[in-house]
Amino acid sequence: xxxxxxxxxxxxxxxxxxxxxxxxxxxxxxxxxxxxxxxxxxxxxxxxxxxxxxxxxxxxxxxxxxxxxxxxxxxxxxxxxxxxxxxxxxxxxxxxxxxxxxxxxxxxxxxxxxxxxxxxxxxxxxxxxxxxxxxxxxxxxxxxxxxxxxxxxxxxxxxxxxxxxxxxxxxxxxxxxxxxxxxxxxxxxxxxxxxxxxxxxxxxxxxxxxxxxxxxxxxxxxxxxxxxxxxxxxxxxxxxxxxxxxxxxxxxxxxxxxxxxxxxxxx
Amino acid sequence: xxxxxxxxxxxxxxxxxxxxxxxxxxxxxxxxxxxxxxxxxxxxxxxxxxxxxxxxxxxxxxxxxxxxxxxxxxxxxxxxxxxxxxxxxxxxxxxxxxxxxxxxxxxxxxxxxxxxxxxxxxxxxxxxxxxxxxxxxxxxxxxxxxxxxxxxxxxxxxxxxxxxxxxxxxxxxxxxxxxxxxxxxxxxxxxxxxxxxxxxxxxxxxxxxxxxxxxxxxxxxxxxxxxxxxxxxxxxxxxxxxxxxxxxxxxxxxxxxxxxxxxx
Numbered sequence: 370x371x372x373x374x375x376x377x378x379x380x381x382x383x384x385x386x387x388x389x390x391x392x393x394x395x396x397x398x399x400x401x402x403x404x405x406x407x408x409x410x411x412x413x414x415x416x417x418x419x420x421x422x423x424x425x426x427x428x429x430x431x432x433x434x435x436x437x438x439x440x441x442x443x444x445x446x447x448x449x450x451x452x453x454x455x456x457x458x459x460x461x462x463x464x465x466x467x468x469x470x471x472x473x474x475x476x477x478x479x480x481x482x483x484x485x486x487x488x489x490x491x492x493x494x495x496x497x498x499x500x501x502x503x504x505x506x507x508x509x510x511x512x513x514x515x516x517x518x519x520x521x522x523x524x525x526x527x528x529x530x531x532x533x534x535x536x537x538x539x540x541x542x543x544x545x546x547x548x549x550x551x552x553x554x555x556x557x558x559x560x561x562x563x564x565x566x567x568x569x570x571x572x573x574x575x576x577x578x579x580x581x582x583x584x585x586x587x588x589x590x591x592x593x594x595x596x597x598x599x600x601x602x603x604x605x606x607x608x609x610x611x612x613x614x615x616x617x618x619x620x621x622x623x624x625x626x627x628x629x630x631x632x633x634x635x636x
Numbered sequence: 637x638x639x640x641x642x643x644x645x646x647x648x649x650x651x652x653x654x655x656x657x658x659x660x661x662x663x664x665x666x667x668x669x670x671x672x673x674x675x676x677x678x679x680x681x682x683x684x685x686x687x688x689x690x691x692x693x694x695x696x697x698x699x700x701x702x703x704x705x706x707x708x709x710x711x712x713x714x715x716x717x718x719x720x721x722x723x724x725x726x727x728x729x730x731x732x733x734x735x736x737x738x739x740x741x742x743x744x745x746x747x748x749x750x751x752x753x754x755x756x757x758x759x760x761x762x763x764x765x766x767x768x769x770x771x772x773x774x775x776x777x778x779x780x781x782x783x784x785x786x787x788x789x790x791x792x793x794x795x796x797x798x799x800x801x802x803x804x805x806x807x808x809x810x811x812x813x814x815x816x817x818x819x820x821x822x823x824x825x826x827x828x829x830x831x832x833x834x835x836x837x838x839x840x841x842x843x844x845x846x847x848x849x850x851x852x853x854x855x856x857x858x859x860x861x862x863x864x865x866x867x868x869x870x871x872x873x874x875x876x877x878x879x880x881x882x883x884x885x886x887x888x889x890x891x892x893x894x895x896x897x898x899x900x
Contacts, residue, residue, distance in 0.1 A: 371758070371761060372758050372759050372760075372761060375755065375758035375759070376758075379755060456740075457740065458740050458741065458742075460702070460707050460735075460737060460740060461735070461737070461740060461741075461742040463705075463706065463707045463726070463730075464705055464706070464707070464730050464733070464735045465730060465759050465760075466727045466728070466730050466731045466759070466760060467727065467759055468727065629709050629723070630709070631707070631708070
């Protein structure tokens with residue numbers, strides 16, 4: 370366990386040094402957040418009855434997504450790992466007395482945490498004091514906050530678990546790019562990254578919220594904003610944990626079988 | 637103690653002619669040829685031995701090293717290294733071995749070599765006190781003092797290879813696999829690397845398996861050579877058997893003759 374913490378630590382420290390990227394990222398995220406809120410406000414004011422969420426809930430959802438982008442970004446893949454797989458330097462990785470799945474999981478998790486750590490606090494603070502409709506409200510209560518924390522943790526672990534499938538697939542293809550593009554788009558769309566899941570037609574939403582993609586960021590954000598509460602929230606978190614177990618177990622089996630069939634090419 | 641019995645491994649190689657026509661054709665049906673990289677390879681290596689493993693390009697040298705280091709799962713056959721099957725108990729097995737792939741790097745490109753070493757220490761859970769002692773010895777014997785604070789990308793090939801070798805020895809392995817460790821090195825670096833490997837074997841009893849095309853490496857270092865060609869072991873014995881037969885021919889010529897005689 371200690372060595373996985375070592376991976377986590379070194380990656381986390383490494384991630385913290387990109388200060389300029391963090392400032393630029395925050396500026397983008399504020400701009401994006403304002404823009405989204407403006408657009409949805411127009412929709413809301415045109416037909417408030419047709420809106421599936423309250424405007425305040427949606428504002429929270431948007432700010433949370435911006436603040437925690439680093440944790441859930443679907444497009445992040447570790448270049449170093451993918452290069453290692455394509456170039457064959459993964460041979461050295463396999464000469465280490467560590468479980469490869471756990472090792473890579475720890476590295477990915479660390480990078481995501483470090484990115485979010487730099488950016489989330491300022492965004493939370495500023496968004497919490499914005500006037501009127503732009504304001505991020507605190508969670509509905511202590512219960513909702515606790516539930517949200519559990520749910521975010523599960524969501525991040527599921528996000529990393531899903532990305533591990535792409536790394537494992539990279540062993541089968543000469544270039545990992547294609548698989549990555551497919552995975553990014555599916556996850557982004559199905560996790561409510563483009564529009565929040567409640568905005569989908571009822572039938573579609575009922576199916577989508579059961580899928581592992583909803584278990585990444587949609588569930589925790591809806592719990593925070595109060596769009597998902599009580600028994601429904603509990604059920605959604607339970608579902609998250611079910612997906613977490615299935616996805617990590619499946620990913621580990623898949624990666625291990627890829628490694629067994631692995632041939633490192635070139636002398 | 638390393639024992640290989642009838643290890644076989646075949647690779648699928650996709651083959652097509654050059655040009656647009658065959659490229660389009662291969663979109664629909666792809667032809668694969670099965671290449672036998674290892675064809676019933678068997679040998680034994682005792683503790684503390686130093687073996688030269690030679691053969692022409694594509695003979696199966698690297699594949700054998702990959703099998704012994706647990707990276708490659710063979711199709712059939714048995715391989716036991718220190719009582720373990722490498723690919724089945726990979727994590728336990730790799731604690732005992734060190735591997736240097738001359739054509740690959742295990743150092744982090746952008747950080748000083750010392751940081752890479754520290755991370756490797758954590759990966760192998762080497763105790764701090766032991767680590768300090770091992771590292772000091774490696775630094776003095778491989779002359780790494782200055783290099784420890786240099787990022788890997790700014791090292792020359794010879795400097796980098798010395799660091800790579802040190803990186804593979806931080807956890808004090810009992811067996812060291814060296815896959816072309818002197819490839820591309822200039823004469824002084826080669827001599828330094830050879831000298832170090834020799835002392836490692838003589839003084840500390842590390843078992844060394846060395847694959848190389850440099851016959852001077854073999855001559856300078858090893859007592860026993862194993863010759864592989866087309867995936868089969870063709871010769872296994874003391875180096876004198878090679879040199880005695882050839883009279884005053886250079887060792888490179890001898891090996892070339894031998895490759896021709898075996899039609900490999």
